[in-house]
Amino acid sequence: xxxxxxxxxxxxxxxxxxxxxxxxxxxxxxxxxxxxxxxxxxxxxxxxxxxxxxxxxxxxxxxxxxxxxxxxxxxxxxxxxxxxxxxxxxxxxxxxxxxxxxxxxxxxxxxxxxxxxxxxxxxxxxxxxxxxxxxxxxxxxxxxxxxxxxxxxxxxxxxxxxxxxxxxxxxxxxxxxxxxxxx
Amino acid sequence: xxxxxxxxxxxxxxxxxxxxxxxxxxxxxxxxxxxxxxxxxxxxxxxxxxxxxxxxxxxxxxxxxxxxxxxxxxxxxxxxxxxxxxxxxxxxxxxxxxxxxxxxxxxxxxxxxxxxxxxxxxxxxxxxxxxxxxxxxxxxxxxxxxxxxxxxxxxxxxxxxxxxxxxxxxxxxxxxxxxxx
Numbered sequence: 473x474x475x476x477x478x479x480x481x482x483x484x485x486x487x488x489x490x491x492x493x494x495x496x497x498x499x500x501x502x503x504x505x506x507x508x509x510x511x512x513x514x515x516x517x518x519x520x521x522x523x524x525x526x527x528x529x530x531x532x533x534x535x536x537x538x539x540x541x542x543x544x545x546x547x548x549x550x551x552x553x554x555x556x557x558x559x560x561x562x563x564x565x566x567x568x569x570x571x572x573x574x575x576x577x578x579x580x581x582x583x584x585x586x587x588x589x590x591x592x593x594x595x596x597x598x599x600x601x602x603x604x605x606x607x608x609x610x611x612x613x614x615x616x617x618x619x620x621x622x623x624x625x626x627x628x629x630x631x632x633x634x635x636x637x638x639x640x641x642x643x644x645x646x647x648x649x650x651x652x653x654x655x
Numbered sequence: 656x657x658x659x660x661x662x663x664x665x666x667x668x669x670x671x672x673x674x675x676x677x678x679x680x681x682x683x684x685x686x687x688x689x690x691x692x693x694x695x696x697x698x699x700x701x702x703x704x705x706x707x708x709x710x711x712x713x714x715x716x717x718x719x720x721x722x723x724x725x726x727x728x729x730x731x732x733x734x735x736x737x738x739x740x741x742x743x744x745x746x747x748x749x750x751x752x753x754x755x756x757x758x759x760x761x762x763x764x765x766x767x768x769x770x771x772x773x774x775x776x777x778x779x780x781x782x783x784x785x786x787x788x789x790x791x792x793x794x795x796x797x798x799x800x801x802x803x804x805x806x807x808x809x810x811x812x813x814x815x816x817x818x819x820x821x822x823x824x825x826x827x828x829x830x831x832x833x834x835x836x
Contacts, residue, residue: 473688473733474688474729477729478730479736481680481683481733482732482733482736482738482740483736485677485736485740486740486742486743487741488677488680490740491676492674496762498763501764501828503824504825504827505825513674514677515803515806517673518674518803519803521679522681525682529682535685540805541691541804541805541808541813543810543815547794549816551790551819552816552822554793554823555791555798555819556819556821557790557827558786560824560827560828561780562783562784562787563780564787565694566734566791566798567734567737569784570741571737572741574738575744575751575752575753576751576755577758577761578752578761579759579761579762579777579780582777583776583781584781585784586781587788589698590785591784591788591792592698592702593702595699596699596716597716599717599718600717602793607795616809616810616811618809632809
């Protein structure tokens with residue numbers, strides 16, 4: 473990726489995060505309280521669109537997939553479990569914090585960006601004691617589900633999309649969100 | 656045309672529309688440059704850059720030498736782009752917070768539940784941010800680099816991460832909101 477492409481992709485990414493409302497503390501935390509499911513709707517929509525597009529383009533032979541994020545069951549899951557705690561406490565993740573910082577929010581610029589740098593230092597300095605061990609457990613490498621389980625990729629993507637649409641239906645039409653308690 | 660223009664100026668869009676935009680950005684990253692989006696790696700690159708300048712001996716390890724070499728990488732530029740993207744988004748809806756009084760503790764819900772103390776907001780957010788970055792390291796990416804980028808390729812890693820993130824996010828919210836959950 474060159475700098476110009478990276479900058480443009482980043483701008484559109486940050487713009488989407490802002491317009492989805494994810495640069496707000498309440499949007500992030502309220503998905504965990506089931507009072508505002510925007511985070512889930514936003515993520516699942518992005519996944520359906522990008523997944524459909526990429527598997528279609530690969531089917532046409534127009535793209536090859538870049539290196540797939542590695543699956544090592546314990547590390548991915550434990551990492552996610554720790555990550556959720558940080559999200560619920562701060563109301564951001566690394567991407568939304570960068571976008572919120574651009575909006576000029578001091579509580580994103582100072583504790584957020586600084587916290588990520590401190591976290592990065594701690595991780596880098598403890599990496600050798602932690603990562604090789606945890607990533608060695610149940611490591612399946614850079615694999616995707618259709619290959620791992622021998623599924624038809626298009627059927628997998630279609631199933632994923634249908635499940636997402638069902639979820640959207642439940643959230644929007646069937647009123648699956650809990651009402652915010654009145655104070 | 657005017658309707659489209661008005662919609663762009665809205666502060667919060669339909670999450671579906673914003674999600675479509677993010678999905679297209681994810682496709683573009685692969686199509687144009689055969690790479691994935693990600694935000695957490697950039698902070699590792701910057702941390703290495705600072706660390707090697709301040710305490711070269713301590714940062715002379717496998718991680719900062721080989722796994723995540725310091726520097727102004729494309730990941731860093733991507734995060735700079737995200738910064739400006741957020742800025743542009745807020746500018747179109749007139750909600751920029753630069754120089755405004757409430758920008759130090761920017762969320763109404765936070766203030767309603769946890770009070771107006773900036774120190775409290777910053778302290779808890781700072782700890783949260785450290786946890787986020789460390790967890791992203793262990794998991795192999797964050798919400799963008801693993802959940803979205805891995806998820807769109809159908810990597811099991813992404814869905815394990817998302818499951819863990821929601822499970823502990825719900826429990827943590829339950830604990831810190833208590834009766835007000």
